[in-house]
Amino acid sequence: MTTRPASIAAGALAAALALGLSFAAFAGEFDLSPEQPGRLRADKNEEAIKAIAKDAKFARDGKFVVAVNPGLPPIATYATDSKTPIGFDPDLSQLVADSLGKELVLETVAWADWPLGLSSGKYDAVITNVTVTEERKEKFDFSTYRRDILGLYVKSDSPITSVKEPKDIAGLKVITDAGTNQEKILLAWDKQNQAAGLKPIEVQYYDDDAVKTLALQSGRADITFSVNATQAFQSAQTGKTKLVGTISGGWPVTADIAVTTRKGGGLADAITIAVNGLIKDGKYAKTLARWNLSAEAIEKAETNPQGLPKS
Structure with missing residues (x-):
């Protein structure tokens, strides 16, 4: 099944910030200044x-x-x-x-x-x-x-430890991004699972990253399936999620x-x-x-x- 939360409540945003999802939390070792003194420049080619x-x-x-x-x-x-x-x-x-x-x-x-x-x-x-x-x-x-590498992440204390194939997410609530390759992959996995008699995946979509993370941390979702680089960045900065699997963005081929x-x-x-x-x-x-x-x-x-x- 597919769900699309339509609105973002102020209370949800406040709760998300309480989970440590403020912009400052992402700073860490990265230079997030507007000046970007470390940005490289190139000569004319x-x-x-x-x-x-x-x-x-x-x-x-x-x-x-x-x-x-x-x-x-x-x-x-x-x-x-x-x-x-x-x-x-x-x-x-x-x-x-x-x-x-x-x-x-x-x-x-x-x-x-x-x-x-x-x-x-x-x-x-x-x-x-x-x-x-x-x-x-x-x-x-x-x-x-x-x-193009995609990652599957769960909250750090989740009992889920590994996702290697479609059956590993049968019956789970999975957040992904609408209109993307990861959505196509997830829907293909769900179709394959249901054809094999397994439970359907509940696909969730959120427009706001803070609310998406709140859904994962609160248990309303089990896994997020999205761009690996972004999720790895957030995981390293907050310590609140862990990687349980990666997949080519072009599954079953590379992309x-x-x-x-x-x-x-x-x-x-x-x-x-x-x-x-x-x-x-x-x-x-x-x-x-x-x-x-x-x-x-x-x-x-x-x-x-x-x-x-x-x-």
């Missing part, structure tokens, strides 16, 4: 610049406008000023902009809104944890930059995260060259390490690789 199609159109002259969704620390979040996007994706955006000889402009966007904004020319690229899929490739071009641009917009090859230049000079690895994401590194960026199959 002449090969990448030459690869920009002559008819490529940028949203603003001399700028590289990138849409990010600051809701997935350490991939992307807001700084301590509550308005400046920071994290790995903003850092990579800066490096790619530098490589292309452009000034970076970051625009924040809700996940559901990036396809229209990109298609309309409002942004030059979307760098916000987008997985390559065959369906998306019909409308967009991709330049890969990170492996990569990619810079997303307009189909035929003339930027994808240039961005792929830029990312490979960053891999070669070590700035890519250093930036991943800065946000504790080294495990998600790729060896080589590709333009429009095979994506997840259509459902």
Whole structure:
């Protein structure tokens, strides 16, 4: 079954904060300042610049406008000023902009809104944890930059210790993210379980991370199934959850995260060259390490690789 909590009560938010979910709790070893003195910069990559199609159109002259969704620390979040996007994706955006000889402009966007904004020319690229899929490739071009890994987390004192296959979550209450690959995987697992005569999964969706975590800690949910990097970040900072399983974001095949641009917009090859230049000079690895994401590194960026199959 599927449930979608529709509202967020003030009392729930207060309880969530009481659980230690304030922004400050996530600070730890990460620099969350808006100034970001540790952010790396790159030199112009002449090969990448030459690869920009002559008819490529940028949203603003001399700028590289990138849409990010600051809701997935350490991939992307807001700084301590509550308005400046920071994290790995903003850092990579800066490096790619530098490589292309452009000034970076970051625009924040809700996940559901990036396809229209990109298609309309409002942004030059979307760098916000987008997985390559065959369906998306019909409308967009991709330049890969990170492996897609999903994690299953429970509260630290949960009796659940391991999730390795679909039957391990039969009959459980699982929180996931609407409109994502993890949702597709979870629903596929549930279908497989029910076909085998196992109990259905209760799928839950929350728009607010604090309320989602409260649901897990209070026992209204058993597991959260989402982006591993974000959950690992929160687990390390709060100590209130533990990892019980990981899975490729493209289960049953592997999947990569990619810079997303307009189909035929003339930027994808240039961005792929830029990312490979960053891999070669070590700035890519250093930036991943800065946000504790080294495990998600790729060896080589590709333009429009095979994506997840259509459902």
